[in-house]
């Protein structure tokens with residue numbers, strides 16, 4: 001299936017994108033939203049269920065206080081107003097992974113309203129207005145078996161796992177995001193990144209997109225430049241990584257621009273993002289808007305968080321990411337640009353943890369921003385998803401500091417750790433990577449090199465000390481890069497009687 005697209009630059013010259021982002025975040029409470037079932041990720045299917053989260057007749061939900069605490073913290077961190085009184089609502093629809101055939105959610109009475117989150121792209125701050133933050137419960141998970149893609153198309157049967165059904169879910173909805181121009185994809189990614197950092201700093205969720213504990217739906221529409229009326233939007237569902245948020249927005253802009261350019265109409269629909277191609281395909285049409293027949297949930301009392309409780313929670317908020325960045329910038333002595341690069345690379349946590357493990361900030365930043373960023377790009381993954389921990393980076397740097405590794409050997413250790421060969425020490429041992437600074441071992445190599453390069457050695461003896469560089473090079477080569485170059489030079493000059 002091929003889709004016509006317009007080149008991004010041309011699309012942006014002619015159209016102005018308007019975005020909206022809905023994010024679902026699973027809270028990391030020990031028990032589910034309305035029952036006592038555990039919430040651990042990855043358990044055997046259907047082992048964390050009970051009559052309440054299976055929606056069996058006669059069972060009654062009870063609200064999880066820790067979840068309400070979590071959502072209020074998120075609301076406060078997003079500068080929202082926490083309402084004094086609100087209710088849950090039933091959102092009715094049929095889907096196999098939703099056992100009750102309704103989801104307990106919130107409709108016209110969300111718990112948190114009117115917030116904002118500032119994000120920075122290339123030195124410009126964009127204020128993302130938050131419409132609402134509401135509380136709901138997650139659905140179960142369908143598993144489509146027998147097809148190539150794991151999607152329902154081509155599958156021969158489907159299984160359902162209700163372990164996730166009833167896990168507390170916070171939904172965060174932005175107001176329309178306008179006037180971002182060609183930066184729209186980057187603003188979308190920056191928002192998702194900042195939101196993830198913010199929620200993670202609160203300690204209320206793991207916010208791991210690869211586990212589905214943070215999921216973004218991205219709305220995109222285009223309007224001709226100079227127009228005042230927004231275009232029809234599409235909603236790209238469950239975009240599963242930060243990079244994909246950016247790519248999904250970009251590909252929707254390119255696709256919609258081509259449709260509009262050819263005189264076509266954008267269909268209001270949900271679309272699926274494909275990681276492999278970086279494009280979206282049509283999902284379910286929303287032209288006949290679904291009627292969820294919302295009504296107030298009769299089995300639950302309203303939520304009325306006292307002002308004292310809200311203020312207690314506000315006072316308990318930790319240092320938030322924006323404040324933390326300012327602090328770290330001062331401590332590490334970074335310029336605005338350097339800080340921005342670190343943040344954009346998703347390296348702040350990693351560097352901070354590496355520093356905490358004993359590494360000098362400059363060295364920690366160097367590894368993560370150069371060697372490891374390059375490898376992440378090669379492997380097409382986020383920096384944090386590389387198979388190396390900050391503690392391991394700190395261990396490698398400690399070996400460099402102890403002169404057991406030089407820069408080149410350290411890179412080989414990184415390579416080995418990333419390839420799954422073990423810890424830094426294991427890789428050093430298995431690959432025999434230690435710097436040879438032992439005089440005995442070096443002397444044997446040097447004698448051979450001097451014998452093989454008698455003419456060069458003579459020049460050095462004759463006073464051309466600069467020629468010793470060639471001998472040091474030969475020693476490095478003979479030792480496959482493992483010689484301590486400084487010590488080798490000293491020994492060569494000593495042997496040739498010119499030190």
Ligand code: ZN
Nearest residue numbers: 035037050053
């Ligand atoms: Zn349960």
Ligand code: MN
Nearest residue numbers: 024105136171
């Ligand atoms: Mn929702």
